[in-house]
Amino acid sequence: MGLLTAFVGFASSFAVVLHGLAGVGASEAQAASGLMALSVSMGICAIVLSTVTRLPVSIAWSTPGAALLASSGAVEGGFATAVGGFLVCAALIVVAGLWKPLGRMVAAIPATLANAMLSGVLIGLCFAPVKAVAFDPRLGLPIVLAWALVGSINRLYAVPAALLAFIGVLAFGVDIPAGALAGLADSLLPRPEFVTPAFTVAGLVGIALPLFIVTMASQNIPGIAVLKVNDYTPNPGPLFATTGLFSLFSAPFGGHAVNLAAITAAMCAGSDAHPDPAKRYWAAINAGIFYVIFGLAAGAVTAFVSLAPPILIEAVAGLALISAFAASALNAFREPESREAAAVTFLVTASGVSLAGISGAFWGLVAGGLMLALARFTARRRA
Template sequence: MLKEISPQAIFMGCLTAFVGFASSFAVVLHGLQAVGATDAQAASGLMVLSIAMGLCAIVISLSTKLPVSIAWSTPGAALLASTGAISGGFPAAVGAFLVCAVLIIVAGLFRPLGRAVASIPSPLANAMLAGVLIGLCFAPVKAIAFNPLLGLPIVLAWIVVGAFKRLWAVPAALAAFVLVLAFGIEMPAGAMSTIGQSLLPHIELVQPLFSVAGLVSIALPLFIVTMASQNIPGIAVLKVNDYNPKPGPLFAVTGLFSLLSTPFGGHAVNLAAITAAMCAGRDAHADPDRRYWAAVVAGIVYIIFGLLAGAVTAFVALAPPILIEAVAGLALIGAFSASAMAAYQQPENREAAAVTFLVTASGVSFGGISGAFWGLIAGGMMMALQRLVQMAKD
């Protein structure tokens, strides 16, 4: 087995992990903090998620010999950011994470549930995702308005580098953020000492609290977003590269690793979509049977990054929140544009998609239940009504 590893796979695995972590860890931190996590709890969640997705990638790829990349649910973290704190605080959010993980496992093992998720109309699922993401996508503009000297370098780095190499755009924005933080913001006394102390891994155990608000506002939308925008596209990417795994077992394993991470603040891990193409493509190796090592190496590097999550969080905490939100927003612009385009592709479903998007993006909650759920309900009712009217005309 070790004879199949190659320098090409090692390089692509390291690159995959760097891009996957650097391009979206800000989204994860912001999402966890938005639903009530303290800095320590958010760092714990980031650490266990990175370790869980690393271990999951190693286990699946070595057992199947397929280049299965694993990621945390970036759209799910954006959903948390748009949902905000619910009754019961972070323990209630953790209870919802646990329910979501169980639903993912059941969806993998129980085919009717998996088919039910897959049958959610694509325009509505994409419109809900676009509505969830748009709030964070405003952050780069708000960062420039907050302080042009701090916000503009981050946005310009993303624009300039992205014009030449799109894959490096978000890492470039992250590098600009680090430089802005290092040279543009006065560090408080003892800041470097705090960061140094945070190098030691530390996890926070959170007692889950189960509530109706957590189930409806977080668990169900998180499950739908993770399945529709991560797991199902992840399978599609593998198939495009001539790999044909059985989806159910892969979903169930990602759900199991999500379940293991929830007591420590992790929201969900899933099949990767964007980084899946990096490990499954020719750049990982000319021989398709040897590309799985790229996913294994990526998993190892994710674990290393996870162990450094405390220091990363301590460093990020020194910056004004709007700056890290700006990096997160830049990381989500591609996902927002793709989901928005997909939502409005079918003329007959555009009004239903628009209703879903607007209700979700409004951020308004009813009865303690977030707009993401109501957006899906409103869009579904609109679509059903339009189809009934059409049937009556025919």
């Protein structure tokens, strides 16, 4: 179960991470370094937390956060500014774990608006599979069909199947220069790239704050809920703070954020991991070991992916996010009284418009919050 958890966690969303880091200005080498730093950090974090707590604490990178980066676009100051935002986000996660008022403030953000912001971030990437088929049906269609057919049997394996189809398309449908294959062999050794961070207002407001909110609301808080559903009673604060510390370690090497896992947490915490609930933490420990191994191969993974037209790996990333988009959109528009505010949040975020160098995700949350506050103020006046 540990190996399966690591494979599903890595294979199903590494494309989103690469696309997100590239979206905020990372070079191929910096994106590979970020992927490696994230995978190694979350692997060690899972090993440490699961060993200390004797709970199946699964750790993941922030997939919604990577999707946020992809939709934000390059920030003024380049990737160094984005890394500065990653560091601030990590520090906020540590503070949220140690200082309860900040944790309560995050929990107080209306779930409908947080989900509307997330769905607005995700929708652009979810268009990628359709664009890939239109770009070249011979290349895009096998990826989509593999995802659909395998997903109809077992949703857990849908994205890994799409990834295998991508590899097949790349091997048999794309002309790869011989020199590129030689270069692939050179990338087998891990090469961390240290990035000197730059701290700006645009990086703080456009990267750090939305990344913090989406990571806490879409990953850390649901991760605690998954453990509780499986009859475990973790203390959330230390877990949040520890993921923030490991995010601090990975940020200077290009990693945006690590956090508690949700989907893979259910794999390690469920009865399939072990009949005895007291021994299931070994699944999370083993997953951490394999995450470290996969992370050390991140350079080769990134170099291999770069051989294909970008739209194809974007298609894999988009397929990986469809279920997350569906869930966030459903939760965003569930409540009638906040539906209009959620719609404003979604539309402003999805527009991709940046104002004053700050991404649309932040402005979407602000616009939706103002609409919700106005609606509640009007309702009180009428009462």
